[in-house]
Amino acid sequence: DIQMTQSPSTLSASVGDRVTITCRASQSISSWLAWHQQKPGEAPKLLIYKASSLESGVPSRFSGSGSGTEFTLTISSLRPDDFATYFCQQYNDYPLTFGGGTKVEIK
């Protein structure tokens, strides 16, 4: 199975900060990576697919980059609505696997 490792597991930041979350795959997954956002008590929501393609309706302050084994999700200027947990997910091979999540907290 492809292991997905996210860092950090928790991130404390302020509104307006630039935030970067890293996701590493245990083997190359090309660009077959998605990022999902989950708020407490809610279902996850797709933000980015194919490593860098922004899902329709997602604010442009979110961006994704990377290929192969190393990927990043960047929020250019953190907004109050962005405090949530973020998961990366590979879909290069079965079983589909997720990173452990990064909780973005208010500093």
Added chain:
Amino acid sequence: EVQLVESGGGLVQPGGSLRLSCAASGFTFSDHYMDWVRQAPGKGLEWVGRNRNKANSYTTEYVASVKGRFTISRDDSQNSVYLQMNSLKAEDTAVYYCTRSDSSGFLYYWGQGTLVTVSS
């Protein structure tokens, strides 16, 4: 608007069975792969399995931990996908999400989830 509504969760004893349903609307259900993902309380996400569309012969994939115990099926006439769970264990306790997948494989839309608790 895409909607996925899960039902069928509840409390079940270890070794028991449960069938979850997911009613879909807002898209052409028969065209799409459908997946189940679960999240144990306070934990991360675990993909459970996939049911491909008719064009791909409704074939399925499962994570190793549920293979042989769980079965994903669908009824395109009812716009529904199902998760039959047998021989349930305490570690199957989780919120189970129904998702619609993109043809390339990523999880596109998520339902709100249904809680399954396996306990005596």
